[in-house]
Amino acid sequence: MVENEHGFSPPHWGLTRWLAGTSQPVPDDVRAALVASLFGAIPIFLGGVANTLAIAVLVTLWHPAPLLIAWCALEVVISLTRLAILLHARRAVRRGGRTFTDLTIVLAVAWGFTTGLGACLILVTGDWPTAIVVCISAAGMVGGMCFRYVGAPRLATAVIAGALLPATAGAILSGNPILLVSAVQAPALLVAMSMAAFQLHRMLVATMMAEREQRQRTRLDVLTGLANRNGLVEDLAGRLARGAAQEAPFALLYLDLDGFKAVNDTYGNLVGDRVLAMVAERLREIVGPGDTAARLGGDEFVVLAAGGSAISALALGRALLAAIAAPYPLADGRTARIGVSIGIALAPADGTDADTLMTRADTALYVAKARGKAAVALASEVDGDTRSLWESMRRAGAGPRDHQLARAG
Numbered sequence: 001m002v003e004n005e006h007g008f009s010p011p012h013w014g015l016t017r018w019l020a021g022t023s024q025p026v027p028d029d030v031r032a033a034l035v036a037s038l039f040g041a042i043p044i045f046l047g048g049v050a051n052t053l054a055i056a057v058l059v060t061l062w063h064p065a066p067l068l069i070a071w072c073a074l075e076v077v078i079s080l081t082r083l084a085i086l087l088h089a090r091r092a093v094r095r096g097g098r099t100f101t102d103l104t105i106v107l108a109v110a111w112g113f114t115t116g117l118g119a120c121l122i123l124v125t126g127d128w129p130t131a132i133v134v135c136i137s138a139a140g141m142v143g144g145m146c147f148r149y150v151g152a153p154r155l156a157t158a159v160i161a162g163a164l165l166p167a168t169a170g171a172i173l174s175g176n177p178i179l180l181v182s183a184v185q186a187p188a189l190l191v192a193m194s195m196a197a198f199q200l201h202r203m204l205v206a207t208m209m210a211e212r213e214q215r216q217r218t219r220l221d222v223l224t225g226l227a228n229r230n231g232l233v234e235d236l237a238g239r240l241a242r243g244a245a246q247e248a249p250f251a252l253l254y255l256d257l258d259g260f261k262a263v264n265d266t267y268g269n270l271v272g273d274r275v276l277a278m279v280a281e282r283l284r285e286i287v288g289p290g291d292t293a294a295r296l297g298g299d300e301f302v303v304l305a306a307g308g309s310a311i312s313a314l315a316l317g318r319a320l321l322a323a324i325a326a327p328y329p330l331a332d333g334r335t336a337r338i339g340v341s342i343g344i345a346l347a348p349a350d351g352t353d354a355d356t357l358m359t360r361a362d363t364a365l366y367v368a369k370a371r372g373k374a375a376v377a378l379a380s381e382v383d384g385d386t387r388s389l390w391e392s393m394r395r396a397g398a399g400p401r402d403h404q405l406a407r408a409g
Contacts (some may be wrong), residue, residue, distance in 0.1 A: 007093030037151035112162030120170030153341035224280035249308025256341035317376035
């Protein structure tokens with residue numbers, strides 16, 4: 001599995017993958033969000049750690065028996081380790097590094113067990129006031145687990161079981177007859193809490209899927225199914241951020257169809273729309289699986305391609321030229337022909353922000369058109385002569401458009 005878009009590494013061990021998994025089929029981005037939810041918010045986590053450690057220390061001070069001292073030490077080690085892993089994960093996400101997701105899951109189960117173990121040990125002592133305090137704390141933490149791990153209901157069930165079962169064993173071993181009822185209560189509570197966790201999980205996934213569908217609608221061009229301007233802005237911002245953190249270069253290819261207006265005027269808008277849809281299909285066939293093809297509007301398209309070398313970008317540009325120049329079948333055996341001019345900007349060589357890259361690619365596009373169309377030009381090729389040509393075109397009103405992508409709505 002690959003690192004998810006939230007930056008948190010997916011679990012790799014068989015058991016932890018199962019615990020963090022979901023029985024519902026979900027797309028990768030939703031699965032990534034569910035993995036991210038396992039780490040939770042630091043303030044809430046700190047509140048739980050503070051409660052756990054306070055109870056453990058107070059009980060041990062009140063009953064300094066060897067087993068309780070060992071339990072307290074175990075609570076301290078697990079709590080501080082979980083805190084360290086959480087803080088490391090936050091830093092790793094910012095750096096683009098790996099997070100210890102498997103250990104996070106294992107330690108969550110261990111923490112549930114130590115919570116129940118403390119209740120078990122104090123119940124066996126017969127100190128009922130202290131036992132009430134410990135059991136209330138454990139019950140509160142058990143309830144919280146149903147919500148904290150709603151993204152992974154199997155993990156929630158394992159943590160709850162880890163807390164309830166040792167406590168139930170302590171109640172039975174305490175010798176108090178009334179506490180024998182816990183042998184029935186605890187399994188019933190475990191089943192109820194587990195069912196609640198799975199029900200909440202289904203509601204969460206349904207909400208996330210609905211939000212995902214809504215985001216997709218706002219990011220896709222209705223006619224072609226490619227990314228629209230909003231989708232391009234989002235993808236370009238992500239690539240620039242990753243490039244700054246991980247030195248991941250990429251190429252931005254700005255495409256403008258040649259001869260499309262004549263096709264549209266000759267055959268009508270419906271045929272023109274069909275040709276645009278076929279152009280989009282050819283773009284999808286050419287670009288790589290990790291690349292992005294977008295339609296800005298009209299007959300303008302943009303491709304974001306990983307790699308960022310001039311050689312690979314030119315090769316991609318020439319492949320697009322050939323694919324788009326092939327005839328387009330229309331009704332009654334007729335065909336339409338169009339071409340494309342392409343301007344290429346490389347990140348970070350030609351710019352480190354969206355507007356600069358778009359402007360430089362657009363400048364190169366007009367250089368390609370000035371060469372007679374059906375050509376590819378690199379932004380780095382814009383020397384003094386071609387820059388003067390572009391300036392003349394711009395003053396005539398045909399120059400690069402305003403590419404304030406960050407403000408695109």
